[in-house]
Amino acid sequence: MNKEGNIRIAIQKSGRLSEDSIALFKECGIKLEMGKGRLKSESSNFQAEFLFLRDDDIPGYVEDGVADLGIVGENVLVESEKDVIVSKKLGFSKCRLSIAIPREDPFEGPADLDGKSIATSYPKILGQYLSENNIEAQIHEISGSVEIAPSIGLADAVCDIVSSGSTLLSNGLKEVQKIFKSEAVLIANNNLSDHKKALLDKILFRINAVQKAQDNKYILLNAPNDKLDEIITIISGMKSPTVLPLAIEGWSSVHSVLEEREFWEKIEALRNAGAEGILVVPIEKMIL
Numbered sequence: 001m002n003k004e005g006n007i008r009i010a011i012q013k014s015g016r017l018s019e020d021s022i023a024l025f026k027e028c029g030i031k032l033e034m035g036k037g038r039l040k041s042e043s044s045n046f047q048a049e050f051l052f053l054r055d056d057d058i059p060g061y062v063e064d065g066v067a068d069l070g071i072v073g074e075n076v077l078v079e080s081e082k083d084v085i086v087s088k089k090l091g092f093s094k095c096r097l098s099i100a101i102p103r104e105d106p107f108e109g110p111a112d113l114d115g116k117s118i119a120t121s122y123p124k125i126l127g128q129y130l131s132e133n134n135i136e137a138q139i140h141e142i143s144g145s146v147e148i149a150p151s152i153g154l155a156d157a158v159c160d161i162v163s164s165g166s167t168l169l170s171n172g173l174k175e176v177q178k179i180f181k182s183e184a185v186l187i188a189n190n191n192l193s194d195h196k197k198a199l200l201d202k203i204l205f206r207i208n209a210v211q212k213a214q215d216n217k218y219i220l221l222n223a224p225n226d227k228l229d230e231i232i233t234i235i236s237g238m239k240s241p242t243v244l245p246l247a248i249e250g251w252s253s254v255h256s257v258l259e260e261r262e263f264w265e266k267i268e269a270l271r272n273a274g275a276e277g278i279l280v281v282p283i284e285k286m287i288l
């Protein structure tokens, strides 16, 4: 394999993004070895080299071209103010940045934050929110364990990552304002060579197939032949459903693809239309 031709991909070494980033490349059929303490690894079956880094460093490395691609949370990307291309939203590590205050404090609206101090690791995103809403608050930048700040008298409020809300709850805080929605994104350097652009396209093609498969289910069912027309309109599938005769006279087997988001409504409609023996199975890859 041509070493110069490898596309360099930066992923988080360990943390909330690591497992899903590694799983994504595996599902795309791109092998990557991870040894203990190993910070760089070349794929054995794709022209790619992986760098295992702290997530905060990834946008800068991709902007500078030290890495060609990277996976990072939108929160870290926007806070970094680096100039890179967002190639794909990846749908994992979904979270939000929110302002939270002690549970017992009253809160009528964002104007209540005027004159308050807010601890955060995201001073730029918070600063933007405050200025857009004409709130004069003091930003107190800290690098971690932000939720502790009000209880030790460091700040009146916090602005940090929230997902389930359990960290806020266990620190006596309540979420009062969501200011930014985030998920993991694949970012790319602005000046990729044509060769690397072609490798990125290959990766994106595979990611799309993996994501499409995750959003869809394969469905098999039995139906009396006089109900086929109605059933086929309910599950039209990728082109049209496959219809095969059953050994028993007057019945057919119908195979199709269903989108996860409309799954339960369609199942109900199918049952009402006379479908029986409905089987639903996951799809591993889906190429349109």
Ligand SMILES: Nc1ncnc2c1ncn2[C@@H]1O[C@H](COP(=O)(O)OP(=O)(O)OP(=O)(O)O)[C@@H](O)[C@H]1O
Residues within 6 Å of the ligand: 012, 013, 014, 015, 016, 017, 053, 054, 055, 056, 072, 073, 074, 075, 076, 093, 094, 095, 161, 162, 163, 164, 182, 183, 184
């Ligand atoms: N509770 C959560 N639920 C979902 N996503 C989260 C959660 N916490 C963080 N994230 C997302 O995952 C990213 C990485 O979080 P993590 O806690 O691993 O970062 P970190 O401690 O700064 O890691 P590093 O050591 O690489 O600097 C965050 O920037 C955010 O996008």
Ligand SMILES: O=P(O)(O)OC[C@H]1O[C@H](OP(=O)(O)OP(=O)(O)O)[C@H](O)[C@@H]1O
Residues within 6 Å of the ligand: 016, 144, 145, 147, 160, 161, 162, 163, 164, 165, 166, 167, 168
């Ligand atoms: O709303 P929740 O589901 O409780 O998640 C939010 C917490 O998750 C993250 O921390 P993490 O657990 O990754 O630890 P860290 O602070 O060491 O990064 C984040 O910094 C919040 O503290």
Ligand SMILES: [Mg+2]
Residues within 6 Å of the ligand: 054, 055, 056
């Ligand atoms: Mg970090």
